[in-house]
Amino acid sequence: MRQIFNILKLSCLLMVFAFSAAAHPPLDKPTSLKQAIAATFLVQTNDLEQRLLGSGFLFGATRIVMTNDHVVGAERTVRLVASDGRTAIAKVISRDRLRDIAILQVMSDTFDTVRPIQVAKTAPELGQVIFAIGAPYGADFSLSRGIVSALGRQIEANVPVRMIQHDAAVNPGSSGGPLVDAKGQLIGMNSQIADGFRSFIGIAYAIPAGNLVRVRDAMHTTTQPPMQTLGLRVRPVSPRIGAALEMGPASGILVDHVMAGGIAEAAGVQAGDIMVSLGNQPLTVPGDLAFALEHVAIQDVVDLKVLRGKRIKTLSVQVSQKPDLKAAPEARLPLETLDYSMSDIGLQLSSDGRILSVTQNSLAHFEGLSAGDQIIAINSQDLAKNGALLADFRIQQPALVLVALSDGSTRHFVLDPWRKPGRLRPVSGANVLDEEIVIF
Template identity: 30%
Template sequence: MNNYRSPIWALALLAFSIFWVSSARSAQLPEFTELVKKASPAVVNISTVQGAEGSKPILGPNGQPLPDIFQEFFGRPHPRIDEGQRRPQSLGSGFIISDDGYILTNNHVVDGASQVIVRLSDRRELEATLVGADERSDLALLKIDAEDLPVVKIGRSADLQPGQWVVAIGSPFGFDYSVTAGIVSALGRSLPSENYVPFIQTDVAINPGNSGGPLFNLDGEVIGINSQIFTRSGGFMGLSFAIPMDVAMRVSDQLKEQGYVSRGWLGVVIQDVNKDLAESFGLKKAAGALVAQVMPDGPGDRSGLRDGDVILSFAGNPINLSSDLPHAVGATPPGDKVKVELVRGGKSLTLDVTVGELPTDPRQALSSGKPAKQANRLGVKVVELTSKQKGDLEINTGVVISEVLGGPARSIGLRPGDVITDVDNQPVDSPKQFSKLIADLPSERSISMRLIRRGRPGYITFKLPE
């Protein structure tokens, strides 16, 4: 009898174990039903009406449409509007932050629109007024004429940690109120398109139409605004990026109060510190932001910053990567005086730095803050090298790029801080000689240029237009 019952008990025990393990695993997974039920009414769909010229693709530095990687994906690409037509284009999402009708979304969702239409969860469609937009953070604040609206709960993105569950609600490909979930993959990400936003990276499935939609934590609080993805295909590939809500609310408050956003500015060109640079500057580890250039008469220059300084802390915030510095500076109100800890000549030093205001024209942010002059045919402004720069690079001639204003310079990837030593196999002696050299170059022929970037020389080629 015992031999007969033993296998039965073993099977029963196995079945119970499988059920227990399955139940335990299920208990560990979050339940999103109540969160979605409470939060969805405050999420909206946003459509726009473009002018007769229709919608345009985003153009890169070379004047061509951006590649798939890091393209602003929500609603892009979308069909052009034939000349003379004006019809709504479903572009993205948004969410209501006040019961009297203020709505946050992405700037690229409403950029260039002649009319913005907001569709609420109860299917009402209302025309919205653009209160203000900020291209640098890709945020826009809208206002609709309505009262007693459902609103989202605003959370603190500063409390986020990698590994936390998050939920997105939006309208991917026009499918309203689609819910996707994932985890926070990383914090404080810097993207090529924006240096002043410390993006939240997630693996939440985000696709065209989610743009401007909310990212929730498990408490049902908005902690981010879905903004960009990394993609080679144009669709979701596991890398999504959201604007932190702490940043978004600062921008929203300023847009509401003054219609534009003020950011802190140092007026310096910086670069990462690698192992070799750390050793040469007497640092114990590769950390900080190396000041490659201090713009003349900029806030950093007036506060005593110098080329070659390695900034390790700004206003009490540690600067581990160079990308940490723009985040910290941009969040500092212009006019504030802050402590900056740095290493200069192998010695630690603390400066009192008065933060300036980032110019509204991004070209001026790369100069002394004075109006930019017209660029030469290459599209750059250059200045003389200092004796120290020549000594550090072990060169006798050359010029350094202070501004990249457009043209061929952008398409070939020139950057402020690049040192140009030769053009078309001719040495460059001064800014004046460089300008004349560029002016005399032939058009539509490959021209060689020798550059030194971060101490490393190399050659690139370019063509000048007619």
């Protein structure tokens, strides 16, 4: 009887061990992460101060080290420190400021015996266990563990990169460090944390390894030329904007402002246009524009289709020209509003739509409208062509107004009397395109 009990007890223990092993799978090789750490460096200033700038890692042949552009900043040379204490000087040979990637060339044979980090052979999967290596807050060669939280996050509208979101702890000093799998193979390069906070809150972003390889191969010997910009500011066509314009199911991006001297102005783009496609690349969210521009970068002239009023117009955009942008200061973000008519929401207007005053703590005030601004269109109807529109206008459904701001730019505001007030939401460059992960 005791023998049977011992056998059952042993079986239970084996089942517990098996479950534990399944929940926490062992690394393929005990030394794999050690090898990744050996190929990771602290990046310091090349002076007597030796101030920590961030992290970097050996990536490919010919003594190439990858890091973030924001890590090296204005430095032309940096000091690299390995986990075994060896140091070497590296020269910044190429930078891609838009994608936040910099390439360094080690100037000696100090690290020639170090094995570069290899790219993972399979793409990362949702829920995959990953490891971040770097120097958070100067804590040398720290390793943190997490999982892939999401794939394909485009966190800045003008950057054609879809990032890996993960929850391995990273902090200032981790930037430029590698994100690796359990084999120590490269998944990406840690670049940002969510919402611009200085401390990790569970959301981090890494530039995928595939992007690093493409950029490295393209800019190995020279700085990547800046990506072309059209010289405009856009926003999504939300259901409220679509309803105001009677568009039905919304598709496209709304032009808020066209900058003087830009490519868009030369092509005839106007504030209020709905951009539908660029060079046969559909535009459904603001971030699509960056990928479309990247796709047509080697072309000279491409077609831009816009919805103006109720008609589709095709404009010729000369993407090869050099714009001479006369940038206006960035206007503040609009806030939510609530009321019934122009006068009731706190606006005193002249006959041509200029805002004479805004009542303090009124809904127009909370919306962000200011004295000196001028309403120039309501629901795409130009006030200059319809002077009686403003005098008789009352908000009976969400209305879209185009306003000329005092700084010279134009911007759309949605006036919605039925939306509950007080839902002011902080928005940052780290997650402005991912509204579901905005930090409240």
